[in-house]
Amino acid sequence: MATAIFPGSFDPPTYGHMNIIERASRLFDKLDVVVAVNTQKKYFFEAEERLAMLTALTAPWKNVSVHLWDRLIVEYAVENKANVLLRGIRNMSDFSYEFDLSLMNRSLSPCIETLFMPTEPRFFTIKSSAIKEIAAFGGDISNMVPPLVAEAMKKKASVR
Numbered sequence: 365m366a367t368a369i370f371p372g373s374f375d376p377p378t379y380g381h382m383n384i385i386e387r388a389s390r391l392f393d394k395l396d397v398v399v400a401v402n403t404q405k406k407y408f409f410e411a412e413e414r415l416a417m418l419t420a421l422t423a424p425w426k427n428v429s430v431h432l433w434d435r436l437i438v439e440y441a442v443e444n445k446a447n448v449l450l451r452g453i454r455n456m457s458d459f460s461y462e463f464d465l466s467l468m469n470r471s472l473s474p475c476i477e478t479l480f481m482p483t484e485p486r487f488f489t490i491k492s493s494a495i496k497e498i499a500a501f502g503g504d505i506s507n508m509v510p511p512l513v514a515e516a517m518k519k520k521a522s523v524r
Contacts, residue, residue, distance in 0.1 A: 368448040371398040380487035384452040401434035438473035
């Protein structure tokens with residue numbers, strides 16, 4: 365049984381993320397979406413909020429589950445007997461960063477393979493930092509994130 369891990373901060377979950385999840389769910393027997401918890405980073409949404417949104421958004425796919433993780437992703441892979449680390453990419457800049465990261469992960473755990481999956485072209489320009497900035501100024505993000513996420517961002521931005 366091939367198990368893949370799709371790790372990320374998912375802050376916020378975007379249509380680009382959902383595109384990768386949907387396509388990967390057809391390629392692997394099991395897909396674990398792993399939400400990063402890094403106490404050194406400042407997030408827009410708390411880990412539990414990101415977990416809840418992704419759990420709701422991935423409900424249609426029975427072979428997809430969502431988890432929180434606060435250690436190295438290769439440790440998650442080993443503990444959960446996953447052999448593939450899936451990384452979504454939008455452009456060459458993403459690829460360069462992800463390629464370097466894949467070499468580091470490979471040195472930490474040689475049995476884990478990293479696969480790069482480009483998002484569909486219509487999602488190339490979706491970037492989390494831009495989405496957060498647009499939302500903070502009350503802009504329309506409906507073509508970048510699912511309605512559930514747009515509403516949560518709107519509520520959160522009005523509180524800040």
